[in-house]
Amino acid sequence: MTDSISTTTATGPLDGVRVIDLSTVVMGPYAAQILGDLGADVVKIESPVDAVRTGHYRTTPGMTPLSLNVNRNKRSVTLNLKDATEHAQALELIDTADVLITNMRPDALGRLGMTYDDLAGRNPSLVYAHAQGFRSDSDRVGDAAYDETVQAASGLVDIADRALGEPVYLPTILGDKVSSLTIAYSVLAALLHRSRTGQGQRIEIPMTDTLIAFNLVEHLAGHVYEPAQGPTGFPLSMAKGHRAVRTKDGLACVIPYHPRNFRDFFAAADRPDLAADPRVNGEAIDSADHEALAALIDECAPRLTTAEWAEVCTEHSIPMAPVLELDRAHEDSYVRGGHLLDTVEHPTEGAIRTVGIPVKFSATPGSIRRLAPVPGQDTADVLAELATR
Structure with missing residues (x-):
């Protein structure tokens, strides 16, 4: 249309x-x-x-x-x-x-x-x-x-x-x-x-x-202080493996932040051993553990489909989003609902897609x-x- x-x-x-x-x-x-x-x-x-x-x-x-x-x-x-x-x-x-x-x-x-x-x-x-x-x-x-x-x-x-x-x-x-x-x-x-x-x-x-x-908003990090109290670089963003994960049928961003998020994630992946891990049972996640935990998330993600992870994450308030494929952005319900991509008739170019006002x-x-x-x-x-x- x-x-x-x-x-x-x-x-x-x-x-x-x-x-x-x-x-x-x-x-x-x-x-x-x-x-x-x-x-x-x-x-x-x-x-x-x-x-x-x-x-x-x-x-x-x-x-x-x-x-x-x-x-x-x-x-x-x-x-x-x-x-x-x-x-x-x-x-x-x-x-x-x-x-x-x-x-x-x-x-x-x-x-x-x-x-x-x-x-x-x-x-x-x-x-x-x-x-x-x-x-x-x-x-x-x-x-x-x-x-x-x-x-x-x-x-x-x-x-x-x-x-x-x-x-x-x-x-x-x-x-x-x-x-x-x-x-x-x-x-x-x-x-x-x-x-x-x-x-x-x-x-x-x-x-x-x-x-x-x-x-520098987040990456000044330990160099906010004089003298420096740690390195530059926001620990979570700099962690190896800080990326979207492959689910059973696609890609998704699944980002547990708090210990409870990790425990619920591992339980849903049928990994009670990881849910009981001391690293996710403290008051907060130690920045030194980000890389290892990211690897475990990557390992567990293929156990469920993207839609199944969406249900789990919604139920347990775990930050999650399916990865938007740009080739199919015009079909995405969220994009369409916000008129972020509409097809219009250009005077010289004919039918084109135009990006909406956010x-x-x-x-x-x-x-x-x-x-x-x-x-x-x-x-x-x-x-x-x-x-x-």
């Missing part, structure tokens, strides 16, 4: 806010899409070439799967910022904005006359969100940053190496997407400040700093009003609006 997209006026909490998306790839565009989902009018200024628009597409050049997932609820304006006339049009659009999101390098912004100081003189109330790989006051400010380099520079690769025995990159662009969320909440905070004071401001969101702070507002719900535009689709309409302001 194919659903249609609402074309009604935005009703989300950011209705009336205009965002100019002057960013590329994922970090900035995903943040701008989130603000669009929440009701903002997002105008994407893009050059004829964007990495996210290159690669596989079904019918229309530039309409790649990734571009479809980070550019909805936007209008696309194609401008060549090196052309004097089109550069001036871009500045006029920014003059109308409440928020600007960019991930251009500082030297490029300087050459274009689009630094915060340049634009604040024209639009003092502008919230200027500048995302980049490294802090502007560091000696790495001009370095290229990709998700893999940020995973390395933030310590995430070290975490993986210690936990998995191999310095792998996580198979998701975590640095980009965590930074996207950080851009979004930072912009909202700056808009709140502006509503109270009338003042805009510059926000700097360095990917590496963002992911370092993210990683946050629910009781009074000002977000909405998907526009599917991702073809590059430059809205240039004439948006520029025409400038003449009426």
